Amino acid sequence: MLSLLSLLVLALPLRAQVVYEDFENGASLNWNAADGTYGGVFANPDPNFVNSSDSVGSYTKSDQHAFSLFIAEVSTPLDLSVNNQFSIQIYSPIRSRFILKLEGSQGAIEGSRFIANANVWQEYTFDFSAAAGNDSLTKIILFFDYGVTASSETYLFDNLTAGPAGPCAGTTPDPDIIDDFECQRNASYTGGWDRLEAVPNPDASGINTSSTVGRYPDPLDEWSALGIRYYDALDLSTQNTIAAKIWAPKSGQILFKLEGGVSAPREIFLQVTDTLRWVEYKADFSDQATADHKQISIFFNAGVLADSGDVYYIDDIRREETPQGNIIEDFEPQLLSWAPFNNDPAVHGTFARIANPDASGVNTSDFVGQYVKGSSAFSTLTAPLPTPLDLSEFSQLNMQVWAPAGTQKVTMQLSSPTQGIKAIEQTLTETQVWTDLVFDFVNFNGITDFDAINLLFDPGVATTQTFYFDNITQGAATTDPCEGIDPIANFYDDFE
Template sequence: MKTIKIFRSILMLSAIVLLTFSCEEELTEYPTIVYQSCDDPNVVKDTNILTDFQCQANVELTGVETVRNPSESGVNKSKFVGKTIDGPDAWDALVIDYGSPIDLSTHGVFKMKVRTEVSGILKVKLEGGTSTPIEKDNTIELDSGWTEYEFNFSSEATENHTKLVIFFNAGVESSGTDEYFIDDLFWDKSIDPCEGVTADLSIISDFQCQQNRFLGDKTKETSAPVVDNPDKSGINESEFVGKYTDDGTNAWDNLLIDFEEEIDLSTNSQLKVKIHSSKTVPLLAKLEGGTAMEIWGSIDQTDKWVEYTFDFRAAAGNGNTKVVLFFNGGKSDGATEDVYYIDDLKFAPWVDPCIGIPADLSIISDFECQQNYTFQNDSAPVVANPNKSGENTSDFVGEFTDDGTNAWDNLLVDFGAEIDLSSNNQLNIKVLSDKSVPILAKLEGGTVMEIWGTIDVTGDWKNYTFDFSAAAGNGNTKVVLFFNGGQTDGTATDKYYIDDFKFSPMDCSAIVENCAGVTQDLSIVNDFDCQQNFDGVNTIPIVTNPNASCENRSSNVGKYTDDGTNPWDNLLIDFGAPIDLSTKNQLKFKVLSTKTVPILAKIEGGTAQEIRANITVVDKWVEYAFDFSSSAGAGNTKLVLFFNAGETNGTATDDYFIDDIRFEAP
């Protein structure tokens, strides 16, 4: 058996040797395939191509070696590409020095292809020469494929940059081993984005294709040169904007646009401008050259693009030929070079913002879309809000000129019918005044009612409210306001700005008291908030109002637990001295009860007096009053309250919520 296996092995080995000799005899030799980066000796140099690492390798790039394309696919199927290693420093770069100004007159768009496994910012910068350096960014996403990136430097056609600098993963330190494959670095033709665009003369300048008016003094350079948008976000993602440098130490330094002909405001009457500012300042827009008109506004938001509008409808036909903008107008507290970026400076049509808004007849006037009633003698014309802040940021308000030498000069609104006060009975008006004066609100035309108040805030907007709930159904048809009512110490032209003049429902939400600076009022026994002046012998815990409502808006109240099985269990308050009832002798307090029970109020410690009443309303705050005027001088020192007085039909823990225990004058 062993002999047979050896014989078979010898036969197989002989066959393999024979086959090998047979194949070697048939083998044909072929020439080795060799790739060259360029095998065309007649290539004409294209100076707009820096390098394609093949036949147009026109610029030698330091630190870049020519290698076989690791992925002949997608947008790059070239045989040869460049390979560079990015250095470890955050600002290592590939610098291409032309030695003379780069000609961008016709080819201003730089393009290059990149393949890498490193994501980051690809930054290309033009520098050198005397021109201000400019840089543009693209983001390399981590996809490992060939991608072509574009950098538009068409705006630099007249500059004299001499160097092209490329930063891979700009601003980031690395290990110094990151590989980048690059190809087809070239300057492509500049594309005029404004080709075929028709001039729209309603646009003063968008700093791109609609630069229809010269900005500044025409004998000098423009006051607002075109620059890259420093913040392409929000309402302005334009590539280019204007940069206006204002002398902030000169109160009336300005940006002038001379149309050299009358500005047509018949249709486009709204001057609009987008502004990006680092500071809040007043802004004045003015038309000149005919019957001048100026409108004040304010730059009220910083570090973002905001559009400001000036309504020049009233200036139509006035013959004005110039637009003048004053940044920080009238102020000299700035720097000599305050920078404001501007864009989309134009005149646009007026669009009625009130179209489609239904009338709300509870509003007398908001001086915008709800001007529902007429002021007698047109005594409160609409004007721009002179102080858009705090409680009132409306664009427009009313301006009432009061004859401060006439004690009863007034602002009158005639409704022409009875004023419905069934639900909206709180008269509200926002006032901006430069003086503190009395103000009288009065309803006339039926059973007259008047309420006095005081304008106690100056220089800022404040809402004043007058409670006319008691006048419901009285047949009144007129609202009359007297500013500095009853006084003659003003001038003949006292100005009061007003807004949001309306009737609204009573606000019944809970009031959170601020007790800072509150003066003690000993006529108040306890309101369980800021006036906790006398304690009960059996101390009452303070709790959150379980039913904040128009009847009692206090956020805190007292919770008295009565032993309803004891007919004379009570709440006792010891004043420690005779209670002064000479003027304030009406005891009042509010009660919230879940049951109807008798209640007894008693004063003792001198010649005692007690008064009985009944709690007849449940689950609702009710105020009860007790007349102790006959006990004035009686020497009583204690107040005692009996809930379910004289009865034993309760429980040992009957709860009663109480509030605002006080003595008032009749």
């Protein structure tokens, strides 16, 4: 049975739909379980805003067939000349895949969808506009959990309808576009699926003038995420940067996380400093190229209790190839000649290349650098660069750090004989674990003669504790170039 909202939609001339099956007053189609069991019409056991119908259909898959055949045949061929976008609502007990297929004497058309959420009604849509000229289609076939022989779950289904495909008819899915909230709607959302909705762009300006975007009201907790689930492990061999345009109402951190597979979860925090406008964020997961993950999770204002009314907008979620920069130091083997500043170990500490003392989390490499601070609160470790560092294309330096409890900051300096020292300071969000730090020197990318790199751990704090660092790499910028800039009270806008 269709909801009142659905009936109102059907009444609109421009959105006229054909209802093939809604189980109102019994089944409209002659369903036949060639494999498995057709359970007939049941009372809806768990209505929600997707399907509040009273009655639904039931089918139990055969555990003897990988493609358990469930079919309905009609005497008059289906007319797809106009109404060729099909929708069906499904209540699945497990995460699985599903095929809707139309078949006739002149060929067939089918579409597959991943059911990312178990035990909840969700709607799945299929663009069959390519078969608009096929007037022989008389069979409607459903395959639940296809490709899996042993499964024998019972599935509920309802509201099989067709309507005009609209402006997105014939769109070929782009495997690298996860969701653009227009025609490339390729995501299977899990967490947050019932909060996310496509809406008109509230601020069509700057880097995002698209018409439609995603609206996400942040739940009133610290760690709710928008989850994008995959049936198979993500192929991260090349397209391993996750990018998204986000409109944030407040400062904080966006957390991109890969999880759900056999590999350990991988997290990347990106700072939000520019609010109330569209900003593109990119999380570089190139170190996960061979990992096994099945879910991308995006946390808005991660770790902070949301306020009532916090609404984020998101658009153009995609996967892209990570620009290849340079390995500056990974200790496999050691590439640079690290030493205390002025070769003074008493004041500026000592360095050694050692076996990784905590090969876990984001850094499981064999060897790392060890640094014990000297007597100076600004104890400095330095290394000359074999060739001048060119930042014109790749302005960001990344480094992994393991710091003792209480450590707050790490500073990276690049030294130029003509321009002096340029420094970027980052705040640690965790200690006693390996942490990724990002140092973006984009404001200095015109300097071409950087010949040394300096590291200051907890600068300004007198301590002789031990720090570890590893995997200093150069890559494309993933941070806001204005991050860390303090506002000047009598400046309204410098447009930079």
